[in-house]
Amino acid sequence: MKFTIKSALLLVLAIGLYVQANAQGIKLPQASSGQTIVQDFGLGKITLTYSRPNTKGRKIFGALEPYNVVWRTGANSATTIKFTDAVKIEGQDVPAGEYGLFTIPGKKEWTFILNKTAKQWGAYDYKQSDDVLRVKVKPMATKGKVETFTMQFADVTPTAAQLHIMWENTAIAINITTAIDAQVMANIAEAMKGDKKPFMAAAQYYYENGKDLATALSWMNEAEKADPKAPWVKLWKGRVQLKMGDKAGAQATAKAGIAIATEIKNDEYVRLNTELLAQASK
Secondary structure, eight states: OOOOHHHHHHHHHHHHHHHHHHHTTOOOOOSSEEEEEEEEETTEEEEEEEEEOBOTTOOTBTTTBOTTSOBOSSSSBOEEEEESSOEEETTEEEOSEEEEEEEEOOSSOEEEEEESOOOOBTTTTOOGGGEEEEEEEOOEEEEEEEEEEEEEEESOOSSEEEEEEEEEEEEEEEEEEOOOHHHHHHHHHHHTTSSSOOHHHHHHHHHHTTOOHHHHHHHHHHHHHHOTTOHHHHHHHHHHHHHTTOHHHHHHHHHHHHHHHHHTTOHHHHHHHHHHHHHHTO
């Protein structure tokens, strides 16, 4: 939003009213509500903090927020985003750290910006020379009107996520990825040197990520020895066996899991082991 003498006077007036209200002991709601989202991602977290204005019947993009002008991407202070670990955004490297998040809306193309000056009011002191990332993305039409400016993480996996930015009838999606396999493998190797070896968790990671299944099965056998009456251990051992092509072994393990889960009245693992048995019986 363009900063004019009129907008400056309105800002001063708003601050004055806020101070006066506080002096009189009146608590008033914020015109644009604040929101902080903490999203687990990879082995770390992403923290997003922004303010959420409403359309209030106004035309937003191309009017209230002009095209081709740097926008704070929200209201009040500039939006901030913090990464505890290094990531890639639209394929470009972004080091761990906290950044100001800005955008340049366009009718056919938006520019998504991360700026090294995280704490600033609006975009009035924004400097392009402080940018650490600029990527172009295509805007999309939303299915319905988005009254309150909204940012959210979607399609989150251990190594990928999308940041969705939505307001009025427009949305953009920013692809974020991270590489964690080398660190996880190192963590597993180190943990296996200790007294409490994470046999089941390590086997699950091997199973889910295309690692050596023979090693995964050996770890599940160790987990089974440590807890022979756990239907969840049977389930994961059976899954590994089935993925290795050992249908008979998977059937036997699933049947054992069903019996144990039935005995301890755990309906969830009766169901899960029954599903595994059906898959292994095809």
